[in-house]
Amino acid sequence: MRASHTIRGNVFYAQSGGVTAVINASACGVIETARAHPDVIGKVYAGRNGILGALHEELIDTTKETAKSIAGLRQTPAGAFGSCRYKLQSAEDNPKQYQRLLDVFKAHNIRYFFYNGGGDSQDTANKVSQYGAQIGYPLQCIGVPKTVDNDLPFTDCCPGFGSVAKYVAVSTREAALDVASMCETSTKIFVLEVMGRHAGWIAAAGALAQEKSGDAPHIILLPEVPFQKTKFLKKVQQTVNNKGYCVIVVSEGAQYKDGSFLASASASAGGKDAFGHTQLGGVAPLVAAMIHAKFGYKYHWAVADYLQRAARHIASAIDVEQAYALGKAAVEFAVEGKNAVMPTIVRISDRPYRWKIGEAKLSRVANVERKMPKQFISADGFGITAAAKRYLAPLINGEDYPSYKNGLPQYVTLKNILVKQKLPKKW
């Protein structure tokens, strides 16, 4: 249904920030739904490398892709159009960027901007919406949530998280069986490093590997709980004494009381990203070496890094479904005439798991980080509570296997044909 105040126009869709196993499922939801609303929506243009695609007038014409290719996005990880780490400044500090963006939108009759990203991106989408209103250009900006970190407010969960959570839970269960097999004469310590810069949601998901109390992982190091070396080493030793081995899941964002990252001390850590965030990594070898230095236990460690967020082969069916539904809802919001909002996931019940689409204002979403609540963290700080498990468990439910050929998943590669440029390159 077309709202009376909508204007038929084209869509600009962009992927932003770190990609996920299901961000393309959201793209699929946006494009398929847009195609179903030809009365309101003309073409869907996707930004080549996210918002840069708008600034550089590099617009991918998704109408050149077959329905089969677009459907294939649902089972393809990472960003099919390219993503970017690039944050617009405020319109006051850098009005030229906004002017350019709107010039490109005008030149291509773009009336709808769907920004598929995390907190930074929702902030940008909000600013673009404000700028459009300011200059009197009719533009509807709708956020499509995405982040493996699960740290956006107002939505019960974030697309991308459920699949990483499933990857981490499955991998932890598997690796724990391995070390349990080896511990008598060999490896007694296994440390798995997972993502999550400031929020421990991903590390917490490792606990889903437990079937009963005392199962691996025995220790989870969350960014929300200041790291205490002595207490940690004592727990490791107790676990090895009781179980014969100890499995640890550590968040890349694990930190000391003063807020400094454990990973900062690691020689393997790199520089800073475009947002000024420190590039983390290498906390697993550090933690393993710390244990070895104290007790001499033989150890193994793994750093999952991109493998975890790209692991479409073990994606959560719920996550895929929600990612698609949020892309679809974003288009429906636009068709209904909404602006500066983001569709969200609203949980109706845990068991059976039921959810629906909700709505949040972009102005409220922007740049708010949702950490693990205190009641989700166990008393000793090394695990999660039953409440946390009730929250997490449904998000990894169901398998949504991609199709395979010759033993490998068949991920689509789009043609990504650019629209003819209309504006000068320089701005």
Place this chain on the structure above:
Amino acid sequence: MRASHTIRGNVFYAQSGGVTAVINASACGVIETARAHPDVIGKVYAGRNGILGALHEELIDTTKETAKSIAGLRQTPAGAFGSCRYKLQSAEDNPKQYQRLLDVFKAHNIRYFFYNGGGDSQDTANKVSQYGAQIGYPLQCIGVPKTVDNDLPFTDCCPGFGSVAKYVAVSTREAALDVASMCETSTKIFVLEVMGRHAGWIAAAGALAQEKSGDAPHIILLPEVPFQKTKFLKKVQQTVNNKGYCVIVVSEGAQYKDGSFLASASASAGGKDAFGHTQLGGVAPLVAAMIHAKFGYKYHWAVADYLQRAARHIASAIDVEQAYALGKAAVEFAVEGKNAVMPTIVRISDRPYRWKIGEAKLSRVANVERKMPKQFISADGFGITAAAKRYLAPLINGEDYPSYKNGLPQYVTLKNILVKQKLPKKW
């Protein structure tokens, strides 16, 4: 069919060395087949923690497990009875060990010894066979091949390898899509470290991620090819210039011309294992930092470690089938009266892939490492040839998903009830 010279007796089955995603599928093949030959075979005892289970007289009575549990082994990774890194000395150097082993075998009427492991284990099985003959105790020792390293001779491939190969190929394809999405403004380098101490089979399997020439991985660092820093960095730069990013798969065993491991220079490397092998790990961060120091490219790296060899969730169907078939064949060999042999995989054709069970003498298998042949390594040393791909491709074919409950794979836990001990603990 029972050979005339076989004696009805019990089985001792032991898992040895690093476990795999499919070693339990071999156990399943052994136990199910043994149960089908009650005329020859009594009970299957499994060693608790491998050969140590015999030395310590810790024999797990598999007859206490239900048919359903045993069938569940086929889809359960790691070693269900525990494995160990423990190598018997020669009978000349330490005859007591052999005497103890045979005392335990005699006490429990064990007439069949199935040793499920790599080269070291086949060597042990051979020595035990010789010792049995020497003291006139009728004992048939049959090896069951297993190693993710794929470095056993005489068999076309080794159970465990195909599943790791599939994990590495799938993960490389997925992570490559991720970095391709990010490279415009962020990560340009992704390094995945995989197992393979002396043989590059696992790293080579990364190349299966390529659909066409030029696809990721762009560089594979094999232990067989001495690492040349300047040549490597030049190739990285060329790749980033041409593709915008560069994906590297590096073997933990990558080494310099003088045979020293790159990983030895890494602060993350640990000590030595029970066989005196250096514990490797941490070559990915080292390689990534090397690139960063030269070009400043933003990088990510992953170390798959146990995740790769425990990844039953993405096991190769061919690998599972062969692991089971080799366990089955080992029992059939025993029933036919064979001794000091190992069933092998014989390849009949590449396309369509056809294979059958063959046979190798343990005396010839023991302690021979099979590296990648020269004709499998590309001219520049950074990749593999079409011949290598023809060899590798069938080994990752087919998916054999475990069953799931609540979003997690259902791996079996056995009761592992020990047989009553009959001998003194001290020996």
